[in-house]
Each structure stands twice: as structure tokens, then as C-alpha cells.
Amino acid sequence: xxxxxxxxxxxxxxxxxxxxxxxxxxxxxxxxxxxxxxxxxxxxxxxxxxxxxxxxxxxxxxxxxxxxxxxxxxxxxxxxxxxxxxxxxxxxxxxxxxxxxxx
Amino acid sequence: xxxxxxxxxxxxxxxxxxxxxxxxxxxxxxxxxxxxxxxxxxxxxxxxxxxxxxxxxxxxxxxxxxxxxxxxxxxxxxxxxxxxxxxxxxxxxxxxxxxxxxxxxxxxxxxxxxxxxxxxxxxxxxxxxxxxxxxxxxxxxxxxxxxxxxxxxxx
Numbered sequence: 001x002x003x004x005x006x007x008x009x010x011x012x013x014x015x016x017x018x019x020x021x022x023x024x025x026x027x028x029x030x031x032x033x034x035x036x037x038x039x040x041x042x043x044x045x046x047x048x049x050x051x052x053x054x055x056x057x058x059x060x061x062x063x064x065x066x067x068x069x070x071x072x073x074x075x076x077x078x079x080x081x082x083x084x085x086x087x088x089x090x091x092x093x094x095x096x097x098x099x100x101x102x103x
Numbered sequence: 104x105x106x107x108x109x110x111x112x113x114x115x116x117x118x119x120x121x122x123x124x125x126x127x128x129x130x131x132x133x134x135x136x137x138x139x140x141x142x143x144x145x146x147x148x149x150x151x152x153x154x155x156x157x158x159x160x161x162x163x164x165x166x167x168x169x170x171x172x173x174x175x176x177x178x179x180x181x182x183x184x185x186x187x188x189x190x191x192x193x194x195x196x197x198x199x200x201x202x203x204x205x206x207x208x209x210x211x212x213x214x215x216x217x218x219x220x221x222x223x224x225x226x227x228x229x230x231x232x233x234x235x236x237x238x239x240x241x242x243x244x245x246x247x248x249x250x251x252x253x254x255x256x257x258x
Contacts, residue, residue: 015217028225030203045139057220058211062144064202066180066223075216 002088007100009084016078016102018049018056020071020086028063044069047088051078078102143206149233152198152205158242161235164189167245169234175226178251183207184221185245189238192218201230209235226251 003023010017022044029041041063049057056075078084082102089095143155153161170184185195195218196209207224218236226232229250236243 026225028203054215055213056216057213060139060144060209062204062206062208064199064204064207064225066225070182070221070223072184072221073210073212073216074219077215 002090002094002096005086005088005096005098007084007086007098009078009100009102011078011080011102015074015076016051016084017072017074018084018086020047020049020069022047022069022071022086022088024068024088024090026061026063026065026067026069030063042090042092044088044090047071047086049073050085050087051075052082056084140209143209144204146206147204149198149200149205153235156196156206156209156235158235161242161244164236164243164245167234167236167243169232169245169247170221171232171247171249173248174250174252176252178226178228178253180223181226181249181251182221182223183232183249184219185234185236186220187218187234187236187238187243189218189236189243192236192238194235194237195220196235197222197224198233198235199224199226199230200233202227 006021008019024044025042027039027042031039033039043063044061047059047061048055057073080102083099084102085097085099087095087097143152146152146155166189167187171182175181183197185197192212194211197207198205199207208222210220212218226249231246231248234245
């Protein structure tokens, strides 16, 4: 399930800027623990952002995206009060969706 | 959680997204990764990554900008941005030459989304960062070297 994402969406001059901060370990599968065993990879593979029903960004992540991934992007359109929805999915099949209103 | 998935599934638009969400909801987690370009993310060298992404040839372009620090003290969190003024940008990817797997992230930009994304990546060591941008069906690249004081990929 993971923890909630922090999503900020701000509309200015017809362009909406979206900033997303996801809470996720993003384990690379290259690190070893104290006992020398490799820590299994655990990272977000896909993240989709939607404005209403319209997809505004599809991202594929590899394990080299930082822990607690941050993502910022801009799309044309979007008015105050409309919803931006972000969904992520990780390599263990876990997923989470959060939404925020544009302001 | 599954209820939420169903709602998303119903309200989803676009065949690709529906396919992806259907995979997420119905098929087992392992198989749900089918849409994720495993070959590209598993590729080790730059050349292999580009091949896996289906890139035939690239042109260096001044209209693609890679932003990031000149020196990153902490390789685990390196802010990187890609922006481009090229028309009809449909895809943006961030590649880190000397990481174990070069591809860090790739983005598909539908019409209306600006070619301007920022994220944070891990870097194992000082390396060139490449931004790959697909504009009007052609691929363009730009590069920037980021020096890393403390690597973020090892243990």
C-alpha cells in the first residue's frame, strides 16, 4: 500500500505544474545488508498522472530513481478545483493512487 | 484497495492505460510488469539501452537541456531535469552512463504536456547524464557531466 503521496498542482497562465513526492524505498537490488545478503530490488516501475480522465504523464522508473521519488512536470490546461490523480505501481505488484485538487 | 483499482479502471481513458490497469488488476503482479520495458531497464551500457528503447540514431541538440548540479555531494539524491523547446515531444528519458543500468527513467508525454520534467536520481559515481528526447519521431540527445562526491548505488 505504501504511504500517501504528496501532490501539489498549481495552475498559472493556462499551464498546470504538478509536483509529486512519493513515499517509497526504491531499493536497487544492489545493496547488501549487514549479513552480506543482497537486499532484493523493490522499486516503482510505473507512475501515471491524470488530469480528470486524461492521462497527462506516463513514467517508467528504474531502480536508479531516488528513494522517495520526486517528480515535477507541466501540462496545458487545468483549472482551479479540478482533480489531478497519480497512480504508481512497483515491482512487487503493490500500487497506490492519490489525488489532489489544482489550486 | 481493489475497489479503488476498479474505479480507476472504469474511469480510465485511452487503450494503453486501460491495458495497463487491466494488467494491474486482473493478472498476477509478476505479469503486470509486462508493459514495463524490462529490456531497456536491464541493459547495462548506453548503446544497449538505446537499442532496447528502439532508438536507431540520435542527434545532439542544443534545444534539449539537462539541468542538474555540477557537483553532487550525495549520489543517492541528485536532482535532474530535462527540458526541450523542440516541437511535438512525445518521449523523454534520463540515462546515466556509468550506473549499473544506464536507464533511470523514461516518460511518455501526451499532447498538451510540456517537455519539462524534473526528478531525482541515484548516481554510483561521477558520470555523464544523457537526456533523450523524441520529437516528431526523431531522437535528440543532450549531455551533462555531474561529479559525485559520495556514490548512491553501493552498500
